[in-house]
Structure formats: C-alpha cells, structure tokens
Amino acid sequence: MFSSFLIKYAEIGVKGKNRYIFEDMLVRQIKYALKSVDAHKAVTKTSGRIFVDFEGEFDYDEVIESLQHVFGISGICPMVRIEDMEPENLYKEVVKYFDNVYPDKNKTFKVNARRSNKTYPLDSMELNATVGGALLDAFPELKVDVHNPEITVTVEVREKIFIYSEIIPGPGGLPVGTNGKAMLLLSGGIDSPVAGYMIAKRGVKIDATYFHAPPYTSERAKQKVVDLARYVSRYSGPIYLHIINFTDIQLYIYEKCPHEELTIIMRRFMMKIAEEIAKETECQALITGESIGQVASQTTHSLAVTNEVCTLPVFRPLIGFDKEDIVTISKKIDTYETSIQPYEDCCTIFVAKHPVTKPNLSVIKKHELNLNEKIDELVKIALETRETIIVSADEE
C-alpha cells in the first residue's frame, strides 16, 4: 500500500552550515543503495526531509533491506502522501490509512500533528484533536493515550500532507563519503570486517589491504577475504581491495629474526605496506581490528611497537571491545559465518609457541637490522606486484 518513504536522519541535523553536504551525500548513497531495486523511483530532498517515492510495482522488503544498509538513516517511515489537503479529505485519508495498517483496532493511540506550513487553516493542536476525533468516530474500540500510546499517527502538514505511524530503524551513523577515506587492514578473521563497518558508519569511505601468503594461504582464504569485503561494501559502498603477496617478506623475517618476534615484526611491515598504499591512494588514516589483549600482538606493549611505524592515524574502533561484542556485530552484518571458515591466514603460519607479549621497541628495531640486506627490495616488489580488485555488493 505504501509507495513513499520518509527518511529520518539524526546526527546530520546538527551539522550547521555543512548540513547540505551531509544531506546531498545521503541522497547519493540512498540512490546508490536502491540502484539494484527494479522500479521507477525518485529520491528527493525538500526542506530538511528526504523522500523516496516509487511508481508502480516494487518489492517493499527489498527496499527496506537496502535502506537499512545506508549509513546516516536513523529511521525509515513508510508513509502516505495526500495531495487534496482539505481537512475533510485529510480525515478520510487518515481513517483509511489506519484501517489498512492496523486490522486490529483494540489499541491505544495518539495523533502527533506538525504544521510547518503555517498557511494551513488548522494548527497542530487543532489537528491533533480533529484527526483523533475522526479516528475515534470511525473505530470506537480505539482508546487515546497521550503518554504511552501503542500507535503514534504522525500527520505532517507541509506543501503536501504526510501520514505515517511506523518507524523502521535505520543503521544510524553518517553518510559514507562525508568523512574522507581510510585503509582497512583486512584479514579473514572476525574483527577486521567489523572494524571496517564501524568506521564506514562514521561516514568514512573504505579501501582495504589483504596480505596473502601462497602457498601457505590458499585461494579459498583469498576468496574468503573478497567475500568479507563484499559484505562490508553493502554498507560502505565499493571497496578497492589491494592484495599483497606477503610470502617472501614473511619467510625472510622468519629466517632472519628471532622466532618469538616474528608476528610483531611482520605486523610492523604490514602496517608500513598498508600505509604506503594508503598514502598513494589518498587515504587519511588506517583501520585495524585490534582489541587490547586479544592476542600477543595486541597487548598494549605490542600495539605501541606496531603503531610506531605509522605516521597516519590508526583507527582501532574495537580497541575496548570484548570478543563477544565483536561477534555480535559480525553476526549482525553477516560476516560471522564467512569469518569462521577454517582457512589459515598469514598470521597463524609459523606462529611461535610463546610469542613476545611485551616487546621492547629498541630490541625489535635492532633485530630488524638483520633484514637490511633485502627487505626494502622485497617491500618494493610486494607493492609493485599487488593485485587490486574493486569489490562491490551489486556484482555478487
């Protein structure tokens, strides 16, 4: 019955003079998200409201599902737009609307009228009273409850009148593209896709780097990362995924450095390489899925040592999260099932039985000197031979 949706956005409203930037980006992201919905549609912005209108047949559930992936949307209201604004007609339409949406009339309700069109003959208070009266006349079982109603029927009077009563929650956050771009270090695990999702939610565009170590990691492990990037891209939009062949660097470190320091040194080089690509592709920050104390390479000492190689800010949105909390989000964004597929990633190969948990920066740096002969060349080759693919949700 609905062919229009009113899009509510929360935080954008408070961005002052920059507000239009956020709104325009939101409109763009909504259009992008609805690209694959096969129907005649229009996304329009008028005086602080965004509307999505459909003409003819369309798949309602698909639209809601798509909109729920657009950051910046706090609520989606399926609504009816009334062209004939005469009060008598308004009452008729509200009664019709209510009858359609709520087959069971044994409910409590209130009317929440908002008149931003001040030329309208009835003010908000009068609208509340008369529209409520019309509903009570039509459905005597209804009861008014202004404090705790089961149903709130909103009537917005603007250049047209909008009626809605249901608010389907959106994902919240800010429209992607309003806050620069960052490079996600994406592995096949549970954490990094969640980290990417969380930063994208703050309006940041995402690119990603994955460290592949054939033959230690398989083609399937790589496919898994591509699949994970695709899930994240349902929220973040297209992701440029850079795949680095890390095998030679890893083996070189394994050969030249103390075994317990392998992982930490490896991670330093991963950060370095990711930062190189980030700078090259105009990203302003790095993103990792690190969380304090989760593994040896994520103790506070280790994080400090890893962080030391970076000049760009490193966003670690999961830093204070427990594993359980991360798992909950990964289930919500559908990455969990993919993340737990048992393909080895490059961090687990050769991992020492007792890796250092309190690495000392000067010791690590001293041991890295063992790599002087070949490491720059290896890093250069890794960067030059990287494979870049564009991952987006609509080419599934």
Next chain:
Amino acid sequence: MKEIYLDNSATTKVYPEVAKLMTQIMLEDYGNPSSMHTKGVDAEKYVTLATKQIAKALKVQDKEILFTSGGTESDNLALIGTARANCRAGKHIITTKIEHPAILKTVEYLASEGFEIDYLSVDNMGRISLTELEEKLRPDTILVSIMHTNNEVGALEPIAEAGALIKKKNPGCLFHVDAVQGFGKNEILPKKMNIDMLSVSGHKIHGPKGIGILYVGEKVKIKPISYGGGQQKGMRNGTLNVPGIAGIGLATELITKDLQGNRERLYELKRFFLQEVSKIDRVCINGCDPEKVEETAPHIINISVKGLRSEVMLHALEEKGVYVSAGSACASHSKKESSTLKSMGATAEEMDGALRISMSEFTTHEELEFALQALREVIDMYSRFVRK
C-alpha cells in the same frame, strides 16, 4: 601452464564420448522414461542400454541394478534400507574404522536408531583382519559393510574372503561393499564374492557427477529411504536421471574395456613413482610396500613429508600445475586428521604432511616425472622453513 591432474580419487575428467552422449540426450532425447509417448520410449532405451552395460560388467542381472544420485546415496540406501528391512532378524552391524564418511556417518545415524555397530580395526597397511571379522560376527549380525578400496591410502580389503566367511558363519547376514574407489580398477563380481549390495559412483570412473549405482542382489530385501512416484520398483523414487544413467553406463563400458591392461599400466606407474619418491628426503610411503604394489590399489598413492604441512605442499604444487589432495579430499573439509591414517597408527607428523596422489588411465609416465620434479622442488624450497 601444464596441468597435471593427480586427484582422480576426488573426481575424474569425463570421457569425451560420455559428454557427447549426454549432450545429445539433454538437447534432443530429453523425454521422461515414465511418459507414454515416443519421447518417453526413446529415453527409456538409454536407461535399458545403460542397465545392460553395467549388469554385464558386474555379471549380474539387469533387474539387480538401481540408479541413485551417487556413491553417498548408494551407501545410505544400502545401509539404512537393509537395516530397516531386517531389524527383526537382529540389530547388529559390522563395518570398518576406515570407511568413507558416507558409511561412517550413516552407521552413526543407525546407532541412534538403536542398532549396535562394531568397527573392524586395520593393520599398518590399512587392511582388516578376517580373524577379527569372524570373532565379531554374531547370529544377530544383519549386515557387514566393508569398502573395496580405501580412498585415502588405497588399501585393498579382502572382499572375496570376507564374503565367503560371512556366508559360512551367518548365511542370513547381508554383505555390502562400497566400491566407489575400486570399481573400474579391479574386477568386482558380486555373485562370485558373495556381495549382496555394491555401491558405485559415476564421477570416479570418468562418468558424470550426480549419478551412482547400487547393485542389490535379487533376494535382498531393502526398504526405500525416500518416497515418490514409484520409479525403479519403488526402491528409489524420482524421475530417472537419463543423461546421468546413459553416462555412467557408457563410462562403465569404456573403463572396463581394457581393465587388465589399464591395471598393469597403473601398477607400473605406481611402482615407478614410489621408487622415485622414496629417494626424496623427508618422504615416507603410507600403506604400501614398494616391492608389493599389487597388494594395493593400482591408482592411489599416499605419502607423508615430515615437517611440512599437506596444505602448504598442495598449494605449492598447484602453483606448478600439479593437482593432488591432502590426505583425503573428503577428510579435508573437516580439519580433522585422516581417520584411515590414524587407524593405521600413523604419527601426528605423518598425518600432518600426508599427500594423496591418485591416477587414472590417462596418467602418463611423463606426467609423473613432472610431478616428482615439482615435489622435489617444493620439498627443497619449503623444508628451509619448517616450523621451529
């Protein structure tokens, strides 16, 4: 890049003749054999012919052949079908520890239905002991299921001897043989070997995937495990997969045409491979004495490389165009260790580094030489980085 496919126990390339025949059936003779019109009659002819081709290879009657969706379904139907039909005679079933999951998981299910399962152990060559079988056979044993050829290491089980023993001790007990790996590489004659039921899969014999055979001896009672339109005497309901059936029929004919010649060639290749591979540092051979290859399957070779992990070697070989399998293709889904190797008493290190090389009638000496060279290079390269 050269492609050397040595994973024929996982699946095989379809014979071109088979692919051609199936294409024709799908595009032209696409009728349903159950239909009364000519299109149906034409389709039925393919089924009749395929049945004859298979019956001839097994030396059994046409009416003893059932078509299924593959080895797994054949095993399920054989085990569950006979268990349910014969549960009044007893609830004891014997199988081995090294069966394919299609058998092991099915008997686990039957155990949950109240059947009692006994597992035969194997020696370090993967072979069961007839003495143990004799000891375990009881008056209330209704079914024994033993695989013909082990899929992971290529051990050959003493099927004819087991068949004779079962019938001598308990004539009412049924004998099922999973011949998914053995069929087409060995002569298997159910009547002679006292086999009551035999499972065969299409895609292991250069036929299509999604088709299998279950030979069910005339006098064997089984209950269907799925219900429907009454096809195949109601034992296996569902529209007949005519292209698949025609495909497995022709594949059976082709693979058994020169069975003896193929066997000799494969044994020759296996002997050569084992000889060469045993010269490589770190390599040990699982389940086969290179002096007595004829005691094992002609096409399956299993080796372990100490200190290296199968997965790594597999991918490194793949980069050189050589396709092999880690332990067993079926076992590699779960991260569990190969159950066959474990039952044979292999060490954790041996299981960790196990590779299965499986050949087909198309495998050549040159391909094996190439694969050996690749293996030498991979072992040489990656043994520098064994775990500290």
